[in-house]
Amino acid sequence: MTKKNINEELILDGTKIQWHMDRVAQWERGERIAPVTIDMALTRACNYGCHFCYAMLQENDRSVINKEVITNFLEDSAEIGVKAISFVSDGESTISPAFIDGVKIGNNLGISMAVGTNGFVLTKSKLEEVMPHLTYIRINISAGEKKRYSEIMGVKESYFDRVIQNIKDMVEIKKRNNLSVTIGLQMVLMPEYADQVIPLAKLGKDLQPDYLIIKHCSDNEDGDLGVDYSAYEKIYGLLEQAESFSDENYKVKIKWSKIKSGENRSYSRCYGAPFMIQISGSGLVAPCGMLFNEKYKRYHIGNICEKRFKDIWKSEEYWEVMNHLASAQFDAKTMCGTLCLQHKVNEALDNHVKGVKRLEQITNKKIPHLNFI
Amino acid sequence: MNLVLSYEDIVNKFNSDLINKLRKHGSEVNYLNLWVPDEDFLRSFESLSESIKASNVNTFTLNVKKKFISESTLLDFKNKFPDIKIEKNENFFLIYVKDLSVFELKKKIIDKVLDKKQIKIDYSYGSSSLQKSNNKVKKFFLKFYEKDIKKDISYSSLENKLSSFLIKIDKEILYVDFNEEKDFIKIRFESKNKSLLGCLLFFNKIFFKKKLSHIGHNGISEFIMAINKSCKNPINGIMLPFNYGEEVFFVNLLCQQIFRKFSELSVKPIIKVSWLKKKLNEKQKLCKSVLKKFLKNTKESPNSIIFYNIENDINKLPIRIIVSTSDDIKPTNKPALLRRLEKFIKEEIDESLQVLHEEKKDLNKIRRL
Numbered sequence: 001m002t003k004k005n006i007n008e009e010l011i012l013d014g015t016k017i018q019w020h021m022d023r024v025a026q027w028e029r030g031e032r033i034a035p036v037t038i039d040m041a042l043t044r045a046c047n048y049g050c051h052f053c054y055a056m057l058q059e060n061d062r063s064v065i066n067k068e069v070i071t072n073f074l075e076d077s078a079e080i081g082v083k084a085i086s087f088v089s090d091g092e093s094t095i096s097p098a099f100i101d102g103v104k105i106g107n108n109l110g111i112s113m114a115v116g117t118n119g120f121v122l123t124k125s126k127l128e129e130v131m132p133h134l135t136y137i138r139i140n141i142s143a144g145e146k147k148r149y150s151e152i153m154g155v156k157e158s159y160f161d162r163v164i165q166n167i168k169d170m171v172e173i174k175k176r177n178n179l180s181v182t183i184g185l186q187m188v189l190m191p192e193y194a195d196q197v198i199p200l201a202k203l204g205k206d207l208q209p210d211y212l213i214i215k216h217c218s219d220n221e222d223g224d225l226g227v228d229y230s231a232y233e234k235i236y237g238l239l240e241q242a243e244s245f246s247d248e249n250y251k252v253k254i255k256w257s258k259i260k261s262g263e264n265r266s267y268s269r270c271y272g273a274p275f276m277i278q279i280s281g282s283g284l285v286a287p288c289g290m291l292f293n294e295k296y297k298r299y300h301i302g303n304i305c306e307k308r309f310k311d312i313w314k315s316e317e318y319w320e321v322m323n324h325l326a327s328a329q330f331d332a333k334t335m336c337g338t339l340c341l342q343h344k345v346n347e348a349l350d351n352h353v354k355g356v357k358r359l360e361q362i363t364n365k366k367i368p369h370l371n372f373i
Numbered sequence: 374m375n376l377v378l379s380y381e382d383i384v385n386k387f388n389s390d391l392i393n394k395l396r397k398h399g400s401e402v403n404y405l406n407l408w409v410p411d412e413d414f415l416r417s418f419e420s421l422s423e424s425i426k427a428s429n430v431n432t433f434t435l436n437v438k439k440k441f442i443s444e445s446t447l448l449d450f451k452n453k454f455p456d457i458k459i460e461k462n463e464n465f466f467l468i469y470v471k472d473l474s475v476f477e478l479k480k481k482i483i484d485k486v487l488d489k490k491q492i493k494i495d496y497s498y499g500s501s502s503l504q505k506s507n508n509k510v511k512k513f514f515l516k517f518y519e520k521d522i523k524k525d526i527s528y529s530s531l532e533n534k535l536s537s538f539l540i541k542i543d544k545e546i547l548y549v550d551f552n553e554e555k556d557f558i559k560i561r562f563e564s565k566n567k568s569l570l571g572c573l574l575f576f577n578k579i580f581f582k583k584k585l586s587h588i589g590h591n592g593i594s595e596f597i598m599a600i601n602k603s604c605k606n607p608i609n610g611i612m613l614p615f616n617y618g619e620e621v622f623f624v625n626l627l628c629q630q631i632f633r634k635f636s637e638l639s640v641k642p643i644i645k646v647s648w649l650k651k652k653l654n655e656k657q658k659l660c661k662s663v664l665k666k667f668l669k670n671t672k673e674s675p676n677s678i679i680f681y682n683i684e685n686d687i688n689k690l691p692i693r694i695i696v697s698t699s700d701d702i703k704p705t706n707k708p709a710l711l712r713r714l715e716k717f718i719k720e721e722i723d724e725s726l727q728v729l730h731e732e733k734k735d736l737n738k739i740r741r742l
Contacts, residue, residue: 022492029501030608030616047406049396051742059733061704062392067412083489095398096391097410097417107485121399121407123423128480129416135486151742154397162407162427177482192742221687269594274611294733295695298711306705317709319610324712326611328594329719334642334686335727353593353614355629358498363491370489 009367010182012213013255015344016373020083021361023275024352032319033274034081036373039289039341041089041281042070042096048118049154052142052188052217052225054337055090058292063283063305070102076310078109084135084371088116089289091281095121100129107133112371116140116186118153119163119170127166127173135369136182139167139209142189144199152193167207182368183209189259190217191231194238201242201252208250214239215255220290220337227338232259258339265343270325270332271353272345276373279304285312287325290337299325345373376404376425376433380441384410384417404428414446415453418468426473435468442466499615499622507618511568513604514620518571526561526574537561538634542626547573549585549631555638556582560627572620575599576627589632590640593625644690644725653691656683659722660694667717671710677701678714681731690725694718697731 026033042065085106087093094117106113112135119139143149149160170183185204204212219227239254246252273287280292283305291299299321302312312318324330351357387410390398399406407424411417425433460467531537531550535558540547548561559577564570579599580588593614608616614625661680668675677699684693698707715728
């Protein structure tokens with residue numbers, strides 16, 4: 001697949017659940033389905049202090065995910081039928097000593113692997129080890145100028161130079177070795193960073209990753225991060241302008257559906273969690289990252305540092321929690337933070353149950369990143 | 374500058390900070406901020422060299438205890454870095470790196486990501502509900518029909534002052550009757566299918582005087598919950614209208630049509646007036662007494678769960694009961710116990726109430742720009 005085809009086919013503002021109707025059918029029949037995708041972190045620690053960090057709201061008890069724990073987890077995941085794992089969630093996985101092995105072991109087991117990272121420690125030697133095993137690598141970068149990068153990301157200005165160099169190295173390594181990995185930049189946008197939208201779009205054009213995605217900022221149900229969702233509308237023009245920096249090899253995409261829907265959900269039931277769970281960098285298994293904090297303890301299902309993941313998945317506790325989220329006793333409109341990772345999957349499944357838009361299998365279109373729904 | 378490092382010390386600090394230092398991990402020492410240790414010593418060493426080189430330090434000495442380097446690792450190291458001097462001591466090695474400026478690490482790279490294939494199936498909407506008839510649920514509806522057989526839901530039984538709209542599902546015709554306030558009154562339906570009639574009689578009972586908009590948004594989920602209270606459906610996975618048999622699937626199609634017609638209307642949470650009218654101290658007293666009852670019933674120690682507070686949700690409704698838990702409960706048992714407590718409180722006080730645990734705050738303050 002040429003670079004141009006990859007860019008055109010990428011689904012960055014939607015869900016790929018329709019390419020997994022086998023799993024939807026199993027779900028409908030009442031079978032215990034393995035998640036298609038698991039999003040997790042290998043640690044809750046981070047070498048940055050980003051202003052927009054949602055993980056700051058999700059503190060929970062910390063355990064260590066070492067090589068043994070991650071190996072067991074990956075083997076269990078492959079065994080039960082998990083198709084993809086992304087190292088994103090609530091910590092900076094690249095600073096975990098288990099990161100490189102985690103990526104390689106997962107890929108060797110047939111699981112699609114990906115990482116979301118600030119990119120700071122990903123020097124050439126590490127990139128050369130992990131990039132051949134990754135489906136995508138996504139750099140969190142919410143500014144295109146050094147000073148503002150330092151302010152927003154909570155680090156010294158010199159970190160900007162290092163990250164830019166690392167991105168250049170990524171692009172060069174990919175090109176030189178003809179690797180299939182997709183390199184993306186992601187801007188988590190709070191309205192107060194609007195001044196960085198165009199500088200970042202321009203910077204991306206110079207660096208030439210495969211894409212730059214600009215997305216909303218998630219907040220908890222109490223609005224503790226202070227995201228002003230009404231202010232996004234004022235910068236729609238700026239975002240459209242950013243999209244105009246796209247070219248044949250570099251796409252600038254805006255997650256319009258989430259930015260425009262703001263804090264609002266159309267659905268109350270959380271049907272998506274069984275298809276796409278999240279695991280904290282502490283090892284805590286929860287339906288999603290919105291529920292990692294101790295205050296949601298009633299939804300905590302286990303910890304992979306203490307118990308094998310396949311045993312957690314098989315447990316009555318796991319299915320009791322999943323059923324609760326899909327029941328009338330749970331209302332995602334009032335009991336959850338905004339615009340979660342599972343949002344598009346939830347929306348699609350809720351529309352499917354309500355008959356608003358029935359899911360249909362798509363067979364005539366091949367897409368990249370198939371297993372990251 | 375000749376940098377001398379103890380490998381064990383820097384590894385211990387790094388690992389300790391992963392647990393204890395919450396943000397800006399690795400930022401204290403410039404020449405270490407790109408380094409990530411690894412069980413594979415070679416990988417760890419390469420990362421360390423890159424980090425030191427990036428901070429413009431050209432030489433360093435590394436004291437490495439023997440436990441970190443096996444004989445085979447030592448051999449690999451010497452093969453990979455023939456120019457680096459290693460001094461062997463009783464319990465440790467000293468690795469002398471003289472000139473990082475010539476340090477270039479190159480790996481052979483081949484793409485290892487395999488193309489992933491889609492699994493294709495024959496799929497049609499609702500086929501699972503039609504293929505397998507759910508006997509337990511069907512029996513329940515039949516029993517309900519026998520019990521409620523006298524209730525008149527024939528087409529001619531429209532009452533005065535009610536409105537009605539027609540719904541067609543497959544070949545069946547139903548009428549949904551409602552009042553001026555858009556409260557649901559009943560379904561009128563004629564059929565020889567007794568289990569379906571029983572199902573709709575049950576529907577009429579569950580949703581009598583509930584808002585149509587509420588039924589559109591939440592009806593099928595509440596219907597399934599109501600069935601479960603009377604009849605345990607042996608579903609291992611998620612309980613859905615697709616796996617409760619053709620009658621419940623039919624009800625889902627009915628709810629879909631109600632949703633289409635009334636989805637624009639807002640749905641208000643249903644909370645007992647008796648709860649809302651109570652003063653805060655009355656609410657607190659009630660919660661404490663229900664908690665005490667729960668702990669007695671479950672034979673847990675009286676201090677294992679402690680009532681903390683009542684908070685408002687995002688709609689400013691006082692429905693969040695905050696508790697804390699003590700070490701009397703094993704950590705792995707806490708989630709399940711809290712779920713049972715929530716279920717108990719919903720039954721004893723109000724269905725809308727939620728049980729949350731005392732929050733754990735990140736020790737760093739949320740940054741404001």
